[in-house]
Amino acid sequence: MSGGPGGRWSPGQAQVELPEGATVADLIGRLDVDEHLVCLIAVNGRAAERSAALADGDRVDLVPPVTGG
DSSP, rough: EEEEGGGOOOOOOOOOOOEEEOOOOHHHHTTTGGGOOOEEEETTTTTTTOBBOOOTTEEEEEEOOOOOO
């Protein structure tokens, strides 16, 4: 994840410092991501919920809705 125009979240990668005991929901809030833009969450390559606790060094993937035709 990285900051986009106006400091808003945009796809990419970033390292984010969070307090001990932080969850995926805390990360989403820290990145200022609109909740509707996250359809799938993976922590270290495994499906996770917003309530999942994070540990130092975890890799979190936030997947937005995908459309096509």
